[in-house]
Amino acid sequence: MKAAAGQHQRRWRPGLRTRITVTFALLALTLSVLLSCFVWLMVSNYLISQRESTALRQTQVNILALERALQSRPGQTARVLGDLPHNPSTTILLYRFGDWYSSALEASPDRLPTELVDLVLDGTAATQRLIIDGDPYLAVGQPMGGDAYFELFSLAELDGDLRVLSLALPVGAAATTLVGAAAGRIATHRALAPLKSVNQAAAAIAQGDRSARLHANGDPDLTMLADSFNQTAAALERRVEADARFTADVAHELRTPLTTMLNSLELLLRQKRQLPARAHEPLELLETDLRRFERMVKDLLEMSRAEDGTDNVVLEPVTIGELVTRAADRAAGRPVTFVSPGAEELQLTVDKRRLEQVISNLVRNAESHGRGLVRVAVEPATDGVRIFVDDQGPGIEKERRERIFERFARGPGTETEGAGLGLAIVARHLSLHGGTVSVVDRPGGGARFVVDLRAAP
Incomplete structure (x- = not known):
């Protein structure tokens, strides 16, 4: 018995309204996740590409300014580099005539990747993202004649923006899922509202109101259902009425012969002593069956009166x-x-x-x-x-x-x-x-x- 009960519990299925609500929620979650991934890729790539473009333009401007300053002030590379205007979040490194120069005292060429330095010294411009002291940077290298110019741009602000975006997108996905579930609940309430009318009509018929019918209320999608339900209810009503008439007819037809048989039985019972002994047992059996037949006919008449509405209650x-x-x-x-x-x-x-x-x-x-x-x-x-x-x-x-x-x-x-x-x-x-x-x-x-x-x- 316990195993059967367990199987019954495992076969439990949520209701239609719950299933539709969950479907709406899963659909909203799937769409929001896909949209979040798309937005993340598009926005992050756009922001990074914009930051790189800005860094490259700024690097070109700084190189031109540096070249003009070095032409007017030869031999003063360190001072020229320090006087060069630049953003406080950036650091300039210059390799000139075998020596390294920096716009900040704490900046060291050792922080630059060897591959990047070698590539720029070979005459190829290059960029590379790297981590310095736990902070993200973008390194831009440009060849400058026989020299090499490097500039480090901080990506901390961009990294913060991307973190905010990475938090906002899941929150938005969760909110969208909740909205989808709420929309599914509302949609199912409206979509399944006609089932309430069907349930009420069916319950009324089950309780004996065979005149109950379903109304489509002008809804073309419910017209076919209402027509089928009403046709079934009408057929059931006709069948029940036919059965009731048949029961009443049979009961009334049986009353006359039953009355005759009961009167004959009473006559035989009054003359029982005059009958031979071997007839007593058949007479008792006849009496038992006739009494049972009488109760059955009375029951049929009682039910027929209940069906045709003539069963008045006298209190x-x-x-x-x-x-x-x-x-x-x-x-x-x-x-x-x-x-x-x-x-x-x-x-x-x-x-x-x-x-x-x-x-x-x-x-x-x-x-x-x-x-x-x-x-x-x-x-x-x-x-x-x-x-x-x-x-x-x-x-x-x-x-x-x-x-x-x-x-x-x-x-x-x-x-x-x-x-x-x-x-x-x-x-x-x-x-x-x-x-x-x-x-x-x-x-x-x-x-x-x-x-x-x-x-x-």
Whole structure:
């Protein structure tokens, strides 16, 4: 059983609304991630290329200025280099006539990559990004005659901008995902709103309102669904009405021959002593079957009246304990009723005939299908009365406890016992009183039918 329960749990699937919401969220996440990656590549490449272009232009300007200054002031390379205007975040290094010169005292040619220096000294301009003391720099090298000019540009500001961008894009992706999930939730609420109408219409039909229909409200996408639903509901209504007419016709047709047979039976019973002994047993069997046939015809007539709307309810105040005791003891043929002291004087406004039939049907059901009636108990409830009908049978499986109150529902081993209308009539009569009937396990074994009747407000 535990394994089956585990399999059932593993087969759980989220609802349609949840699945659509998750789909929207995943779609938004996927698009936002792709867009973030695209934006990161485009922006980062653009910023880096712009910084390199700016560095190259500035380097060209500085080289021209340096060459003019060296022509006018030969032999003063270090002073000329120090006087050369440059950004505080940049450092200039000059290799001239075998010596190194720098615009800053802390700058050292050792910080330049050997490959870059060799490439520029060979007459090729080059750039390279590098890390100096943990900070990013862009090194630009330009040949200058037989000399080599190098300038180091700090990329710390650009690196900070890229870090901010790298944080902003995931935050934007997360926000987009949340917005997508919210949009999915709203979209599913609107898209699935028609299902609420379908559910309400189906529930109304299940509760007996066969006139319930589905309206498309001018929505062309729902017209086909509404038409199919309404056609199905109309076909079901016609089928139920036809079944009800058939039931009523059969019941009425059986009344006349049944009355004749019952009158003949009464005549035979009055003359039983005059009949030979071998005819007594067949007569008893005939009486049993005719009484059962009589109850079946009465049940059919009761159900037909319920279907055609002629089952008027006649309410009157009664002492509920006395009514239940009378109906239960008569149906069982022996005293079987216990009335709690708190319910002895309790009065309710009910239809006497219907409530007596409810008790009688439950008692006969316990006697026929529950291996014998144990007792009928009447107890007060918070807003009315509660009636228990206990039997000593094997009980009723949980999956069948709802179906046994349907018409023509019969349990295993009851193929020849009645037409399966007794409990359906019980549920019908109680619903007319605003009451309910249910089945639970009786303490000690067996089934317990529980009838709840509320006092009229």
